[in-house]
């Protein structure tokens with residue numbers, strides 16, 4: 001495609017292209033690195049070097065699990081590698097139904113429906129349920145897919161201050177009682193690792209007659225004694241109307257789901273455009289996801305080990321002098337300051353085989369650039385201690401601690 005030299009598209013392309021080239025020249029470009037091989041659960045091979053993986057969302061270390069790999073292979077033998085098209089018309093595979101039952105059971109819901117990614121799930125579910133004249137209220141730090149779903153819905157879109165229940169309630173009070181309202185939040189926030197105040201959100205939604213939708217991308221397998229997520233964490237049952245999650249993080253596959261009341265799920269199956277106009281999950285990925293939920297229940301030690309590793313990592317970084325913000329989970333922000341400081345920290349860590357990634361503006365406010373490091377159940381405590389040492393040495397070198 002040829003670009004006109006001074007239209008706004010070519011200007012945007014040029015600015016970003018130059019930023020990327022400059023980053024590469026300065027050895028400060030870290031995106032899209034080639035993972036050549038997975039070595040055990042917590043190590044990867046990059047440019048021929050084995051690195052400790054601290055940028056994974058596979059919190060329970062299930063990627064490569066023999067039972068899950070085997071389930072995927074069997075599904076290929078039985079169903080092949082694709083689905084013949086959309087489920088509504090070309091037929092729904094029995095393995096899709098099995099997975100949706102497994103999810104409903106795992107989430108203590110009446111039913112569940114799957115889509116081909118978590119991103120698409122948020123887009124299609126929010127925009128199918130909500131429309132012009134309705135209100136959607138979204139936490140300021142919610143994931144981009146929630147923001148996009150809200151915008152796509154055409155509903156009145158209000159953002160409340162992060163995890164601020166007074167602000168949420170104040171905004172709800174301003175909406176007339178007979179109008180449909182949906183409150184949406186992440187359960188665990190993806191940049192900060194903190195947990196939403198579910199008891200208060202649920203109470204406020206009930207009081208104001210608002211539906212509650214929760215994105216559990218970072219809480220399934222992470223929160224709750226058996227990894228069932230945020231309701232189990234707070235000892236609450238059935239306070240979330242729409243339980244959304246992804247199959248691409250703790251669950252080592254691809255796809256997204258929502259679980260909830262049966263009539264709601266039936267409605268989505270017949271009204272959401274991503275279900276009706278887009279092909280379903282491939283058999284191997286469906287079977288892998290189905291088996292992964294079972295492995296979580298069969299191997300509860302993984303959740304205990306994850307919790308232990310998270311505490312070890314957070315406490316170690318804190319005692320080295322870092323600010324880890326409000327995290328209490330496996331997502332650990334390591335506050336650096338300027339974007340450049342975060343890039344230098346990343347470069348130093350990666351030079352010492354610790355694979356962490358920076359998060360800089362505009363993804364986070366300027367001056368709050370950070371490393372976002374994650375630990376999983378696949379890390380050994382000794383590996384985590386070493387990663388803390390590497391990050392601390394870099395932090396001292398550039399004067400953050």
Ligand SMILES: *Cc1c(COP(=O)(O)O)cnc(C)c1O
Pocket residue numbers: 117118119120122143145186190215217218246247248254255256
């Ligand atoms: C990753 C993520 C998604 C998107 O899920 P994908 O399956 O990767 O498309 C949605 N919400 C949150 C909070 C996420 O972190």
